Amino acid sequence: MSQLEIKNLHVSIEGKEILKGLDLTVEQGKVHAIMGPNGTGKSTLAYTLMGHPAYTVTEGEVIFKGQNILELEPDERSRLGIFLAFQYPVAIPGVTVANFLRTAINARRRAENPEDKGIPIPEFRKLLKEKMAMLKMDPNFAGRYLNDGFSGGEKKRAEILQMATLQPEIAILDETDSGLDIDALRIVADGVNALMSKDLGVLVITHYQRLLNYIKPDYVHVMMGGRIVESGGPDLALHLEEKGYEWIREKYVEEEAAA
Numbered sequence: 456m457s458q459l460e461i462k463n464l465h466v467s468i469e470g471k472e473i474l475k476g477l478d479l480t481v482e483q484g485k486v487h488a489i490m491g492p493n494g495t496g497k498s499t500l501a502y503t504l505m506g507h508p509a510y511t512v513t514e515g516e517v518i519f520k521g522q523n524i525l526e527l528e529p530d531e532r533s534r535l536g537i538f539l540a541f542q543y544p545v546a547i548p549g550v551t552v553a554n555f556l557r558t559a560i561n562a563r564r565r566a567e568n569p570e571d572k573g574i575p576i577p578e579f580r581k582l583l584k585e586k587m588a589m590l591k592m593d594p595n596f597a598g599r600y601l602n603d604g605f606s607g608g609e610k611k612r613a614e615i616l617q618m619a620t621l622q623p624e625i626a627i628l629d630e631t632d633s634g635l636d637i638d639a640l641r642i643v644a645d646g647v648n649a650l651m652s653k654d655l656g657v658l659v660i661t662h663y664q665r666l667l668n669y670i671k672p673d674y675v676h677v678m679m680g681g682r683i684v685e686s687g688g689p690d691l692a693l694h695l696e697e698k699g700y701e702w703i704r705e706k707y708v709e710e711e712a713a714a
Contacts, residue, residue: 457520457536458482459504459625459656464515466496466503466681472513473499475681483624484653488667489660490692491678492700497660498542500678501629505529505539519625534563538623540614542630546602552613553583553597556620563621586619590646608639615646626650627658632666644669664696679707 459481466474473496481487489497503510504517506529516523524532547555561573574582583597592612602610611631618626628647632640647657647670659670667675667689675692677685677700684707685691695703 456483456653457624457656459537459658460518461500461504462516462518464500464503464517465513466499467511467513468499468509473510473681474503476515477678477682479676479683481625481656481658483656485673486651486657486659486670488670488672488675488692489658489678489683490662490675490695492704493662495678496681497678498629501539501627501658501660504532504537504627506532530562530566533621533623534566536624538618538621538626540611540618540626540628540631542633544602544610544614546600546605548600548603550601551598552601552616553579555601556583556617559617559621582620586616589649590616590619591642592616606639607634608636608642611635611639611643612646615643615650619646619650624654625656625658627660629660630662631659632661632663637665640666641669664692667692677703679703 461477461479464474464477465472477496477500479487489500491497499510503512504524506527512525517525519537520535522535524535524537527535557574557579560579561571564571564573584594587594587597590612599605602613605613614631631643635643644666651657657670659666659672661667672689672692675687675689676683677691677695679700685703
């Protein structure tokens, strides 16, 4: 079983340090949730893991399958088995969902074998049909331009369809619940749950307990000041919902002072 090991990760953007020694291990077959107030570095972590060029790693390493992925390009990280569902997916007018997914699959195949002629169209159609049926998606969705004119819920479902098609081993969901009403949230969560298996580890980044009512975490972590300052089971998220972050903030300040 593979696992993503984040060790003493320090990250800056435009000269300002955001992550300040973050440690976390995400295993296949487990769901880890990261919660925390605004500005604590949750999305910074997600983008850093996938190699966004605006984020500068100044210290630490991220080990996956025996490699420090911080030395790899974003496409190499993806081919290794890591996936990021964006908080704000970008629209690509003129490119259908189906063509986008087929291009992504073919890019992976050709990276492994430059002579590969790409996935045959009948095989791709069968694969896409199976994944869309699993996610209870209308087949007509595949013919629409990617995220162009999509509702918030449709954009997030398109991200989950990408995840289903590319079959990563570690999936990072960056505030997937952002902007979704209850019905859309439930649909997206059902899609994630349909994909859960012993071969998929999920890192869910969220502000709210409501998403975790549908995607059940094995572990909950609280970020503050660019680090993980508290970890626990699912009950921790419920406690945060009831008590807020102030009790953790006080504890964090005390620990900082003692150090």
